[in-house]
Amino acid sequence: MTRLRRLLGELRDAIVQAAFSLVSHKLRALLTISGIAIGIMTVILIFMVQSGMSASFARQLSTLGPNTLFVHKWKWGVSGSDWWKYKNRPHVTMLDLRALQQNTTLPVAIAPLVNTLATVSHAGKDVKGVDVRGTTDGYLDATGWQIRRGRFITALDQEIGANACIIGADIEDAFFKGQEPLGQQVRVGPNMRCDIVGIFARKGNAFGQTQDLRVVLPLSSFIRTFGSKRGLVVAVVAPEGKVRETEGEVTAVMRNARHLAPDQEENFSVNRQDKLLEGFEQMMKATNITGILVGIITAIVAGIGIMNILLVSVKERTREIGIRRAVGARRATILWQFLCEAVMVALVGGAVGIALASGAASIIDLISPLPARVDPRVMLGGVIGSAVLGVGFGLWPALTAAMLQPVEALRYE
Amino acid sequence: MALIELEHIVKTYDLGLSKVPALRDIHARIERGEFVAIVGQSGSGKSTLMNIIGCLDVPTAGIYRLSGRDVSTLSDDQLADVRNLEIGFVFQSFQLLPRASALENVELPLVYRGVAKKERRDRAVEALATVGLEDRMKHKPAELSGGQRQRVAIARALVTQPSLLLADEPTGNLDSRTGEEIFHLFLDLHAGGNTIVLVTHEPKLAARCPRAVRLVDGLVIADGPGREVAAANAEALGAEALAQFQAAERAAQAGARP
Structure with a gap:
């Protein structure tokens, strides 16, 4: 019970602090968030167009009949x-x-x-x-x-x-x-x-x-x-x-x-028709690889943004880390606190990215012959993906924060 | 059982090329309910000692027992818990979270103890009332004077009802009148039954503590009633200052005669 209360108290505190940290550095946060948002949007759009083409092609083929x-x-x-x-x-x-x-x-x-x-x-x-x-x-x-x-x-x-x-x-x-x-x-x-x-x-x-x-x-x-x-x-x-x-x-x-x-x-x-399908699948494989590559590159770029924002945050809050450790915060508490910040940045970025992708999809749907729509599963994937991105690239800065010696952290100017 | 038992405490800082001894062989016992000043010049090792007593740092050798428990065997997490449960810190530079209100600052140690929100708030309000800040609870540290900030820090230290109040130069950043108020607050807290260890470089403050321990070069060279230790300290300082002055004068004369 005490443990759960401690965890909830720490989590609440971490979220509030992370939000504070973002709000007090609006420009920095905005740049990182837009990096993540653009990345997530690009990847969603690539996969959306692809699956739209596949679906449309498959429907077209089915009218030809397999025999x-x-x-x-x-x-x-x-x-x-x-x-x-x-x-x-x-x-x-x-x-x-x-x-x-x-x-x-x-x-x-x-x-x-x-x-x-x-x-x-x-x-x-x-x-x-x-x-x-x-x-x-x-x-x-x-x-x-x-x-x-x-x-x-x-x-x-x-x-x-x-x-x-x-x-x-x-x-x-x-x-x-x-x-x-x-x-x-x-x-x-x-x-x-x-x-x-x-x-x-x-x-x-x-x-x-x-x-x-x-x-x-x-x-x-x-x-x-x-x-x-x-x-x-x-x-x-x-x-x-x-x-x-x-x-x-x-x-x-x-x-x-x-x-x-x-x-x-x-x-x-x-x-x-399956020969046609083969050719089509080959083409799709190529665009798939492109999509994955673009995804990886944008993930790295966005991740570097997260890592940067977090490293600065750890530097700025070194004294705070010392204070928290002095009054009883464990290493894990500090780790969670910074991971929380990383995930928050990433999730906000992801949400903006999904919103942008949905907007772009409605425009594409309106002006092009391709049917475009962001699948709810893709949205969920975007959310999970950005959270993973946050944890992945936030882990190292958060670890350095957690491993700080309390005495040195308190002395930091 | 003594609250604090220090046996052959050694602390050496490894600077790579050289090893710097900060504490060489410290022996001390502090009972519950005592008010002890640790006095010494900068570089005497008093801050190192205070970090060890506060479980912020561990000794290189020797045994430190807090409430009978050997602290040197504890893990990092256990040390954090000891700090939370047993020790209340008051620092020279206040060390408050700048973005949190006075109340939130005081509540922080209770968050790490898993105290329910309602009780947390009640206890923090009570602690702030003890230091006379009941009307400043919603203020951020930046909106408070130095004396008020230090009171918030003291309230944060008191809110967990620790076995030990550990104050590191608590009046060092305050003007003399405010410093006096804060020192009085410590005297009151001592009278109320709290155990207090106060680290200071000011012999005048040490003189007013019931007991003082003087450190020079990582060794305890005096331990007794505050007035006596401070007097001996002043003498020693006087002799030292005289010697330094004479040395400087000789050097100047040597320099003047090419």
């Missing part, structure tokens, strides 16, 4: 040195698509994908930068998109190059507020008039950008309007658990269609 293969000129997740090799490959063409459609047995669905950005108009109103895609009837199965009303492109639409289209929810909002879009027409690009035959269910944002500002056409109609120079990506959906076999079959069919000899390298890639 989907993508036949493409490019190999996903490749950067830098191999660029020319892929650049010089031939495009994936209608011939390749036809070969895949006719000669594979395993796939559940096959859909070509090609897109461009174009202006879409209706009743004298233009919407620029619409994602216009050409594909075939396999698209819904291959991508997981859903039709809310009307129908999707049929094999017949593709066969005859029908002027039919399916519009995204944003296009519906832009042109047909309170009207029935089905049966009406929109103009896609400079000179193509399309009948609206279906409306997609709203998909929401990915990477902070809307996915609903889109128009989907039959591939044949797309090529007629926008030309055939663009390469295709062919999405191939493998049956559950047969991704590897399907990949093998697709590769074989493609090699055959391209007339590659057995010793020739492939001039196409069969991509899976």
Whole structure:
């Protein structure tokens, strides 16, 4: 009981003294605190942006489906040195698509994908930068998109190059507020008039950008309007658990269609989304390391600030230490007192840093496409981190204070 | 049992190149209820002795018993506890916490004793009343006169009801009238049953203490009623001063005759 009372009394005293010490040296405290605050803020922001990107990327990928293969000129997740090799490959063409459609047995669905950005108009109103895609009837199965009303492109639409289209929810909002879009027409690009035959269910944002500002056409109609120079990506959906076999079959069919000899390298890639993930993870690892490095450096800078403020405080309060020791303070009491001061500086800095990071996050959220928000767990981490920083860098000065001889401390001028 | 027993106390300061003996062989006993002056010039070792008696420092050799307990065997923490429980310090330079009020200064030793807040406050108020400062409790040391500061320090020493009041030149930083008041306060406290050890370089103060111990070069050279020790001291000082004066004169004459 006495012990607990002593501890509480000492703790209260330590907090009051530490607060006094900070208030009586406002500028010094302010500099140290802002050092810690900036450090904590930087680290929180780096990790926030990172986790925001990861989450957004993962959500984006999940829409592709794990069983989907993508036949493409490019190999996903490749950067830098191999660029020319892929650049010089031939495009994936209608011939390749036809070969895949006719000669594979395993796939559940096959859909070509090609897109461009174009202006879409209706009743004298233009919407620029619409994602216009050409594909075939396999698209819904291959991508997981859903039709809310009307129908999707049929094999017949593709066969005859029908002027039919399916519009995204944003296009519906832009042109047909309170009207029935089905049966009406929109103009896609400079000179193509399309009948609206279906409306997609709203998909929401990915990477902070809307996915609903889109128009989907039959591939044949797309090529007629926008030309055939663009390469295709062919999405191939493998049956559950047969991704590897399907990949093998697709590769074989493609090699055959391209007339590659057995010793020739492939001039196409069969991509899976996990390859994309690999590339992304590699990039994230690099930014992670950067984040950790920046974190360490700011921690050291902030820690030196804490150590400095504490060393000065110990010097200034040497006599006080002597007085306290003379009237019965133990070494540990002195140690706690100065640690308390260090932790207080660090916590105030940490709190300011978290507040700054939260403020910055709301601004980023407002003006950039990335969703930004400081996770409560990150806040807790910031608090714990700054406390650890305080103890870590306050320990040595506090120890020197505790180890002072009472006689010498009392004599100190 | 004597409150303080000093046996063959030796204290040597190790300055690296040389060893400086501060106390060479101190023997002394101080009973409960005594008022003893330790008198000596600067460098005589009286401050060192006071630090040892106050458990702020430990002797290089010898045995120091406080209330029958051999202090030289205690750990640092135990020494801190002894200071808290047994000893009340009064210093020449007051040694108050500048940022704390008079009341908070007096409460401090009770914090380290784990006394509850309410009782702490009551006892501190009582101690401040004893030294006549009941109307200055909320003042910071900077807002108090020298005499008042020393009274706060005395109240802080008294608040724990220590076995020993240890005062190091308590009037040294005060004008003579205030110094006199403070000395009277010590006389009153002694009359009230407190044991007091007062370190001073002023023979006049020592003369008014019931007992005085005179130190020269780390040795006790006189121990007896204050008046007698002080008189012997004054004589010795006189002889010393004369000798010094004569030496200086001879040197001056030697210098004048090239």
